[in-house]
Amino acid sequence: MNIKLIVGLTASLSLLGCEQKVEKKPIELEPEKPLYQSTYQPLPSEEFVIVNATILDGSGKQFDNATLWVKAGKIQAVGNDVKIPSGIKSYDGKGKWVTPGLIDVHSHLGVYPSPSHEANADGNEMTGPNTAGVWAEHAVWTQDPGFDLALAGGVTSLQVLPGSANLFGGRTVTLKNVPSITMQGMKFPGAPHGLKMACGENPKRVYGSKRQKPMTRMGNVLGYRNAWIKAAEYKKKWDDYYQAAKEGEEKDKPKKDLQLETLAEVLNGNILIHNHCYRAEEMAIMIDIANEFDYQISTFHHAVESYKIADLLAEKDICSAMWADWWGFKHEAYDSVRENIAMVDKANACAIVHSDSAIGIQHLNQESAKAMAAGNKRGLKLTAKDAIRWTTSNAAKSLGIEDKVGTLQSNMMADVVLWSQNPFSVYAKAEKVFIDGALVFDRDNKSANAVSDFDLGVTDPAGERL
Amino acid sequence: MRLIKSSLALSLLASLFTFQANAENYLIKNATVHTATAKGTLKNVDVLVQNGRIVKVGQELAVAGKATVVDGTGKHVTPGLINAATRMGLVEISAVANTVDASTKLENMGASFNISPAINFRSTLIPQNRINGLTRAIVLPGNGKSIFAGQGAAIKLTDTLEGLLSDNVAQVAAYGESGAGQAGGSRASAMKQLDQALSDADYYRKNQTRFMPGTDFKLSQSTNDLKALFPVLDRKTPLVISAHRADDIQRLIALANKHNIKIVISGGGEAWLVADDLAKAKVPVIMDPMQNLPRFESLAVRLDGAAKLYRAGVKLLFTGGGSHNGYLVRQSAGNAVAYGLPAEAAIEAMTINTAEVFGITNYGQIRVGMDADIVLWDGDPLDVTSNPDLVLIQGKNIPLVSRATRLRDRYWELKGNHEQAYQY
Numbered sequence: 001m002n003i004k005l006i007v008g009l010t011a012s013l014s015l016l017g018c019e020q021k022v023e024k025k026p027i028e029l030e031p032e033k034p035l036y037q038s039t040y041q042p043l044p045s046e047e048f049v050i051v052n053a054t055i056l057d058g059s060g061k062q063f064d065n066a067t068l069w070v071k072a073g074k075i076q077a078v079g080n081d082v083k084i085p086s087g088i089k090s091y092d093g094k095g096k097w098v099t100p101g102l103i104d105v106h107s108h109l110g111v112y113p114s115p116s117h118e119a120n121a122d123g124n125e126m127t128g129p130n131t132a133g134v135w136a137e138h139a140v141w142t143q144d145p146g147f148d149l150a151l152a153g154g155v156t157s158l159q160v161l162p163g164s165a166n167l168f169g170g171r172t173v174t175l176k177n178v179p180s181i182t183m184q185g186m187k188f189p190g191a192p193h194g195l196k197m198a199c200g201e202n203p204k205r206v207y208g209s210k211r212q213k214p215m216t217r218m219g220n221v222l223g224y225r226n227a228w229i230k231a232a233e234y235k236k237k238w239d240d241y242y243q244a245a246k247e248g249e250e251k252d253k254p255k256k257d258l259q260l261e262t263l264a265e266v267l268n269g270n271i272l273i274h275n276h277c278y279r280a281e282e283m284a285i286m287i288d289i290a291n292e293f294d295y296q297i298s299t300f301h302h303a304v305e306s307y308k309i310a311d312l313l314a315e316k317d318i319c320s321a322m323w324a325d326w327w328g329f330k331h332e333a334y335d336s337v338r339e340n341i342a343m344v345d346k347a348n349a350c351a352i353v354h355s356d357s358a359i360g361i362q363h364l365n366q367e368s369a370k371a372m373a374a375g376n377k378r379g380l381k382l383t384a385k386d387a388i389r390w391t392t393s394n395a396a397k398s399l400g401i402e403d404k405v406g407t408l409q410s411n412m413m414a415d416v417v418l419w420s421q422n423p424f425s426v427y428a429k430a431e432k433v434f435i436d437g438a439l440v441f442d443r444d445n446k447s448a449n450a451v452s453d454f455d456l457g458v459t460d461p462a463g464e465r466l
Numbered sequence: 467m468r469l470i471k472s473s474l475a476l477s478l479l480a481s482l483f484t485f486q487a488n489a490e491n492y493l494i495k496n497a498t499v500h501t502a503t504a505k506g507t508l509k510n511v512d513v514l515v516q517n518g519r520i521v522k523v524g525q526e527l528a529v530a531g532k533a534t535v536v537d538g539t540g541k542h543v544t545p546g547l548i549n550a551a552t553r554m555g556l557v558e559i560s561a562v563a564n565t566v567d568a569s570t571k572l573e574n575m576g577a578s579f580n581i582s583p584a585i586n587f588r589s590t591l592i593p594q595n596r597i598n599g600l601t602r603a604i605v606l607p608g609n610g611k612s613i614f615a616g617q618g619a620a621i622k623l624t625d626t627l628e629g630l631l632s633d634n635v636a637q638v639a640a641y642g643e644s645g646a647g648q649a650g651g652s653r654a655s656a657m658k659q660l661d662q663a664l665s666d667a668d669y670y671r672k673n674q675t676r677f678m679p680g681t682d683f684k685l686s687q688s689t690n691d692l693k694a695l696f697p698v699l700d701r702k703t704p705l706v707i708s709a710h711r712a713d714d715i716q717r718l719i720a721l722a723n724k725h726n727i728k729i730v731i732s733g734g735g736e737a738w739l740v741a742d743d744l745a746k747a748k749v750p751v752i753m754d755p756m757q758n759l760p761r762f763e764s765l766a767v768r769l770d771g772a773a774k775l776y777r778a779g780v781k782l783l784f785t786g787g788g789s790h791n792g793y794l795v796r797q798s799a800g801n802a803v804a805y806g807l808p809a810e811a812a813i814e815a816m817t818i819n820t821a822e823v824f825g826i827t828n829y830g831q832i833r834v835g836m837d838a839d840i841v842l843w844d845g846d847p848l849d850v851t852s853n854p855d856l857v858l859i860q861g862k863n864i865p866l867v868s869r870a871t872r873l874r875d876r877y878w879e880l881k882g883n884h885e886q887a888y889q890y
Contacts, residue, residue: 114759145760201561311880327870328591328790330561337874347880358759366797366850373851377844378874426800426850459766466768 024248036137038187040176042436047071049084050418053093058100058392058407062385068098070414073437078408091432097422099388100408101156101415101435103395104361105274105321106301106354110160110175110183111136113144114358124163125170129207129214129223132195133258134170136160140183143453145465146358151177151441153362154417154430157188159399161196161301164276165206167214167223169196171262172274174399178435179450192400194298195266197224199277199286200332221285228293231263238264272298272400278332280308287316299398301354303344304336310347319350319398323360324370341368341390342375342382352398353390364391369424384424490518490861493529494842497538501832502545502817506810513543515838518861523832536842536856544847545817545830546601546839546859549792550752550783551706551732554595554603555585555621557789569608569615576612576687577663577694581605582619582633587626591790593868596623598793599847599854601839602631604824606638606706612687613648613659614639617694618706620826622839622859635824636730637698641709641718643763657717660707662686664725667695704728704823706752710735710764719747730783730823735764738771741778750781750823754795755802772815773806782807782815783823800848809848837861 048070055063055078067082068075076082084090111123122139125131140160150158156177162169172194175186199220208215214223237254244251265271273290277283277300290297296317300306303320304327306313313320322344327336337343345351353368355361372387396406405413414437420429433441442448455465492515499508501523514522514533529535558565567584585605595603606618615638620631640648641656649656666685670677670692677689685692697703705722709715710733719740722729731737734751737744744751755772772782784802787794799812821830828837838861845852857864876889 115761115765116759117762149758307874307877308886309880325791325794327594328557328559331559334559335870335873337870337877339874343874343877359756362758363756363801366801369850370797373853377853378878424851426797426848427804429804454760458760465760465765 026248027245027250029242029245036135036184036187038189039182039184040178040180040187040189041185042073043178043438043440045070045073045414045434045437045439046089047085048089048091048437049082050091050093050098050416051084053096053098053418054422055098055408056385056388057409058388059409060385060389062383068408068416070416070434070437073414075408075410075412075414077410091418093418095421096431097419097428098408099154099417099419099423100392100406101417101433102154102364102391103399103406104150104155104158104355104364104391105299105352105395105398106356107150107158107160107358107361108163108356109146109150109158109358109361110140110142110144111162112358113141114146123161124165126165126206129166129203129212130168130227130259131162131166131170132168132227132260132262134162135173135193136162136170137173137183137187140173140175140186142180142183142186145452145454146361147177147179148450148452148455149358150361151433152430152443153364154419154423154433155361155364156415156417156433156435157399157401157405158361159194159274161194161274164196164198164202167198167203167220168227168259168263169198171271172196174401176435178440179452188401190401190404193265193271194274194399195262195271197273197275197286199275199282200279201330202276217282221289224289225292227263228267228289231260231267232293234260235264235267266295267293269296272398274299274301274398276301278302278304278330280305283309284312287312287318298400299352302333302356304333304340306349307337307340307343308335310344310349313344314347314349317350319352319394320344321352321354321395321398322371323356324353324367324374338370338374339378341371342378342380345382345386345390346375346380350394350397351390352394365419365423365428366426369426372424384422387424490838491516491531491533492838492858492861492863493527493533493535494538494543494840494856495535497541497543497842499523499543499832500810500813500847502810502814503831503833505833513832513840515840515858515861518838520832520834520836520838520840523834538842541855542843542845542847542852543832544599544813544841544843545832545836546841546857547599547793547796547816548602548604548820548826548830549600549785549787549795549816550604550820551606551785552603552792553608553789554591554605554623554792555587555589556581556605556607558586558589558591570610573611574688574691575610575616576614576691577616577637578688578690579607579610579616580633580694581607581616582630585619585621585630587621587624587629590869591792592623592625592629594790594870595793596857596859596864597854597866597868597871599796599841599843599857600793601841601857601859602826602829603792604635604820606636609640609644609648612691613645613656614663614687614691614694617703620824624859624862631826632824634697634703635826636703636706637695638706639708641707642711642714642733643761644708653714657721659686661721661724663692663695664699664721664727667692668699668725671696671699698727699725701726701728703825704730706730706732708732710761710767712736712739712766714763715740716743719743719749722747722749733764734775735761735767735771737780738768738774738778739766741775741780744775745779748781750783750819751775752783752785754786754798755784755805755807756786756798769801770805772802776807776811781819781823782811783820784812784815796848797850800850803848812848
């Protein structure tokens, strides 16, 4: 904001200073090439309806004995008075439930794939505390068998992040959970990048133990601030360059710096901040740093102590992505409470259930169920239509894709799960999963499901792994 | 509101009664009782607890003398649950080494490493687990420098040293990838170490007088470690061995037969592939049914593995949730049921099966004469939406309070930066 103001001011001052300045024609700059672009194409789909189902639309509404109509990969209509076109495929949803496809905002599938071993551990570039220039998508192994397992758990979109060893871990990528040889074929079209930042114990442990910066939480903050100062300078160079071109003035193109480019794009509002942060007072410091450098934090991840500052998080419009019950593995995870998610929701802050686990991602519905039950045991009255938001619309908001997925409203991408029953139960199973209207998982017709290259013939040369 | 009032009232009432005579007398009325016996699940049944024991299970029981009557209508009773593989009491914060006592780096301590003296019964893990329905745990050591990790204990989740039920319920060893790592990089050397140690222990036991100071017999382990294997050779305690790969498990069965010892497979990712061998050899399996990520030693791991083992007749002991959330063994069991395991078999895998394999007596079933380790659940005990309304450990009512619930209550109403510290 400030930078733009100054640029404007100097421009008008110089106009005043010159007696007869001739308006120069703006210089046409070659647009920046889009990089590693999504080549995602929806799989073949047919128009269909699911009838007689209990439908949770993801925005907080529940429809009983209702119909969902999907056409051309988009949600057409949902509700009790949907006029069903004749002659289209119909699934009976009696006794079953329908939700938007689940979205995991915190996954390391593909960058920490299964089988887990050093040779494919690609999530943490632990060579320096600021690796904002690395991109998770450059390391995604699309044949990670974890993708298929997550799909069987109803997960249709996921954000893959770098790990938390560094203050700035690198760019995140949001994927559609479809089989694909290339990462680009999974890349969620139009989803913004995220930047993974990390508070607390991890960066100071990784570098402090090598007697490098940062060794303390003080050093962490020094690292963030120094980086943002440089990023602001870098951004100004580019802003000046573009402004000059607009005014018809030829200027040398600034030299690209991949680390600073990522940070500058955060300051430009094009990359969202996903900040691994456990403790309440550290989150409050991170909020002040965001104020200092004029960027918005999208989401605090893990956010074990969000319940202590849920009002502040609501005021600042920052999401918290949380586990239902993990605790005690580190001191900064010692104050975990099973009601954290429910308490954040209760404060009208954006609550998200995340996994950070290739097992947890298969059971996000169960994690939500536990969080809901814990809140209700303490006196809240959360129901399925509330809890589903934690892995759908709220998650979509966190990733900046809330205009595309996360609810079953008209014209949204038809990412849909048909559950065997109320999904908030250990017994619930995703029976059918649709992505952009295409049936990509069918529990009743396994032979139609995709199988990863890894799984093929690995346990039985002639058979399937699962 | 009704829910919270009744549960608050219940715990208030319960905590009052713990300070009175006859505190251990409870009559739970009209509940669905998962007995973990051949009787299976009983509906609309009462359970009477006196002096820490279950004294009656039946319909429309009368109160004999003083007893707290608890309405179990619409609720479920199970034995207090047990997790078959934890580090409970051995770890407070996993990443803070000073608070972790699970293994030793000493060169000459393997099988003789006994973790019992290290168990901290005032750990915050104990209340957090018991208020969520776990009343007992098997506590096992981790591997240090030997392929033998040492001896494990059985505990009840109380605050005092009396919680130690047995200081030696099992010997623990590593096989598969981790055993190979312990033994220089190959399963072959790991197998040789296990085999040699058992042979040496047997030889040492039969020839102890020949091992006086000054003799120069070379043994593969220290005499202390060999002595620690005697209970295994005597079939008094099982050898719990971690393994996943199907043929690893088969070779361990052969090892057990050779030395005539009892083994328990821990992990068992591919155990279902050799379920018949396990059933025939009567080798139980400790597993977390939710662990379904393929590793190169468990490529065939799958969510219905537990159900397949059960159908073949293998005794299952469940673990899950690590130590901090050892109570989540219940979620793991529920998932096994979702993938084909009968519900009653899942309850048994968190109660009586573990009790039997590790020799814990008077625990693990709802029947007359058993210790009153009882949980009254507000719903299906295998579902993730259920929570305990009442937890008894040997008849003692456990207030449903932990450090986490104290923090929750402190911050339930956000009052401001300074005021919060006075909420307790």
